[in-house]
Amino acid sequence: MSTKTRVPTAINGGPFGQAWSARADGLQSLAGILLGAFLLVHMHFEASILLGKETFFHVVQLLEGSMFSSTGHGFQIVTQIFSVFILVLVVVHAALALRRFPVQIGQWRALRGFMSNIKHKDTRAWYWQMITGFVLFFLVSAHLGTMILNPEIGPHLSAERVYDGHAWLLYIVFLPVVLVHGIIGLYRVILKWGISSNRPLIRKIAQILIIYLLCLGSLSLITYISIGSELLHPVQPFMPK
Amino acid sequence: MSRQISFNIFRFDPQDDQDKPKMERYQLTETDGMTVFIALNQLREQQDSSLQFDFVCRAGICGSCAMVINGLPTLACRTLTANYPDGEITLMPLPGFELIGDLSVNTGKFMRELAERLKLWLHPKSDDQDMHRLENPMAPEEAARIYELERCVECGVCVSACATKQMRETFVGAVGLMKIARFEMDSRDNRSADDFYHVIGNQDGVFGCMTLLGCQDNCPKDLPHMKQIAYLRRKMASTIL
Numbered sequence: 214m215s216t217k218t219r220v221p222t223a224i225n226g227g228p229f230g231q232a233w234s235a236r237a238d239g240l241q242s243l244a245g246i247l248l249g250a251f252l253l254v255h256m257h258f259e260a261s262i263l264l265g266k267e268t269f270f271h272v273v274q275l276l277e278g279s280m281f282s283s284t285g286h287g288f289q290i291v292t293q294i295f296s297v298f299i300l301v302l303v304v305v306h307a308a309l310a311l312r313r314f315p316v317q318i319g320q321w322r323a324l325r326g327f328m329s330n331i332k333h334k335d336t337r338a339w340y341w342q343m344i345t346g347f348v349l350f351f352l353v354s355a356h357l358g359t360m361i362l363n364p365e366i367g368p369h370l371s372a373e374r375v376y377d378g379h380a381w382l383l384y385i386v387f388l389p390v391v392l393v394h395g396i397i398g399l400y401r402v403i404l405k406w407g408i409s410s411n412r413p414l415i416r417k418i419a420q421i422l423i424i425y426l427l428c429l430g431s432l433s434l435i436t437y438i439s440i441g442s443e444l445l446h447p448v449q450p451f452m453p454k
Numbered sequence: 455m456s457r458q459i460s461f462n463i464f465r466f467d468p469q470d471d472q473d474k475p476k477m478e479r480y481q482l483t484e485t486d487g488m489t490v491f492i493a494l495n496q497l498r499e500q501q502d503s504s505l506q507f508d509f510v511c512r513a514g515i516c517g518s519c520a521m522v523i524n525g526l527p528t529l530a531c532r533t534l535t536a537n538y539p540d541g542e543i544t545l546m547p548l549p550g551f552e553l554i555g556d557l558s559v560n561t562g563k564f565m566r567e568l569a570e571r572l573k574l575w576l577h578p579k580s581d582d583q584d585m586h587r588l589e590n591p592m593a594p595e596e597a598a599r600i601y602e603l604e605r606c607v608e609c610g611v612c613v614s615a616c617a618t619k620q621m622r623e624t625f626v627g628a629v630g631l632m633k634i635a636r637f638e639m640d641s642r643d644n645r646s647a648d649d650f651y652h653v654i655g656n657q658d659g660v661f662g663c664m665t666l667l668g669c670q671d672n673c674p675k676d677l678p679h680m681k682q683i684a685y686l687r688r689k690m691a692s693t694i695l
Contacts, residue, residue: 234661235651235694238687312657313664320621327620330546332525335667336617405665407684412667 241309242402244302249399251299252391256426260433266368266440267453273366289364296360303353310346338397345394352387368451369444376441377448381434388430396423459484459541461497463505467555477544478502484535490543491519491531494557506556514674517609521557522546527614529674548614550623561610565629572626572653574633579644596641603636603682605675612679615668624658628669628679631660635682638689647693650686655694660686 258276262269277287315321328340359380365371374380400419403409459482466475480497491512498505510516512531519530524544535543551559568574612628613619619627634654637643654660660683669679 231656232694234656234659235691238661239691239695315621323620324617327549327617330522330525330549331527331615331668333615333617333666333668333671335671339617339664339666401665404667404680405663405684406688407681410681410684412680 237309237312241306241312242406244306244309245398245402248299248302248306249395249402252395253422253426256430260429262368262371262433262436262440263429266451269368269371270451270453277366289366292364292366293361296357296364300354300357300361303350303357307346307350314343314347335401339401342394342397342401345390348386348390349394352383352390355383356387365450368440369448370450372437372440373444373448375434375437376444381438384430384434388434389427392423392426392430396426456483456485457541458482459493459535459538459543461493462542462544463497463557464546465505465556466553467506468553469555484541488535489531490521490523490533490535490545491529493535493543494530494545506554506558508558515607517561517607517674520548520561520609520611520614520674522548522614527611527672529609529611532674548610550614550616550620551610559610561608564610564613565608568626568630569633572630572634574630574637576637576640576642577644578642590642592641596639599639600636603632603639603677606632606677607675609674611672611674612669615672617666617668618662618664622658622662625662626654626659628663628673628683630654631663631683631686632677632679635686638686647689651690651693654686655690660690663687 258272259269261272274287277289277291279287282288315324324340328336359374363374365374375384396419400415403415404412409415461480461482462477463480464475465478467473480501482493482496482501485492489512491509494505494507495509498507507521507530508518509531510518512519514529514532517529520527521530522528522545523530523533524538524542527548530545535541545557547553547557548559548561551561551564554560606629608629610629612632616625616627619625631654634650637645638647638650656662663683665680665683667680673679
């Protein structure tokens with residue numbers, strides 16, 4: 214065998230079928246699907262601010278388990294626990310995805326050379342998924358860190374964090390990056406495991422979803438900034454009439 | 455009226471220590487129904503006898519004339535020059551293979567090593583050598599399924615169109631996985647899922663595929679790479695999980 218295709222397989226005596234290869238691939242996809250699904254619902258929950266402060270307030274209370282509270286208010290610890298769970302999922306997903314990263318200069322050179330010589334849309338999409346994945350590790354950590362340490366969510370408290378706390382600077386980058394990464398990821402995981410083989414349809418849905426969620430998220434962010442700019446200090450939590 | 459078309463062709467002789475990789479430009483008068491393969495033969499006959507490229511069948515059956523044409527790896531004999539309205543055609547050798555010279559690469563050496571590595575031959579269920587015994591008939595549906603994958607001409611396009619393969623030389627690529635799928639579905643083959651896991655159940659096999667889909671999009675025979683690799687991934691994962 215030449216060095217070009219020399220591999221550690223049963224043929225040349227090295228390690229061969231590795232049980233963890235299947236588990237790692239499955240676990241990476243599973244964590245990705247869970248995170249992608251969470252992204253879809255999260256975008257809609259936080260967009261409930263578009264329906265008014267009261268709607269957003271009730272959505273937050275419901276998600277924080279208001280039905281289990283004698284006062285009718287939710288528990289902030291629910292947000293903290295869920296944020297920790299999501300952070301664990303992100304870490305697991307990222308650690309497993311690192312297997313795919315080109316870790317050597319030669320691999321980067323090969324990838325750049327390949328992309329300059331061969332034009333292929335899906336390879337280009339993966340390239341951007343990889344770049345956004347790297348950036349996300351920092352952005353998601355910052356976002357979830359805030360949610361764990363400062364879990365107050367509400368029409369006024371969230372708007373205060375976005376406007377006065379300058380979190381909009383984070384979200385304006387976070388929003389397109391997480392959508393590109395998450396939706397392309399869902400598209401590829403569906404094809405990867407053969408959940409559907411109707412690729413043109415899945416690609417079209419993915420494109421529409423990215424544009425739709427980008428619009429939804431941008432409108433929500435503008436609304437939070439608008440509410441935040443009108444708040445009187447010290448900021449009082451919103452209470453429905 | 456015939457038009458003039460231009461060819462930018464990669465030139466390099468790795469056997470010559472003094473030679474450096476370069477692009478050379480050629481002009482040619484286009485004729486009706488001209489393919490890149492026909493044009494290359496004219497160039498070699500009329501303008502530059504040192505031009506190296508491979509061909510055997512000129513009918514998309516042998517897979518020898520695979521090269522990168524204007525950024526897409528494909529077969530020269532199945533590519534009409536009329537597909538390029540501006541008359542500019544750039545030809546590069548397939549990346550990822552040993553270069554013989556100019557547009558000629560050694561796909562044969564790669565395919566042989568791959569076959570030895572993955573044991574790409576039928577492992578019969580019976581070692582009965584009685585020539586007078588009638589073979590078991592095969593269901594027409596099964597024969598059709600196997601024939602669908604037997605259409606692979608080993609041109610190497612899927613390997614060259616795969617960024618994963620370019621970054622990780624030890625990755626088997628779509629051609630290896632397709633051939634494993636072909637034997638996996640053959641009822642005459644004695645190997646179990648465990649046996650196949652033995653050779654492709656690792657990061658260099660089916661769990662190293664990142665579903666970039668360059669193989670699916672560029673295969674000149676339109677083979678169902680995406681579907682078969684997804685099938686193998688599920689099959690291999692289910693043997694472990």
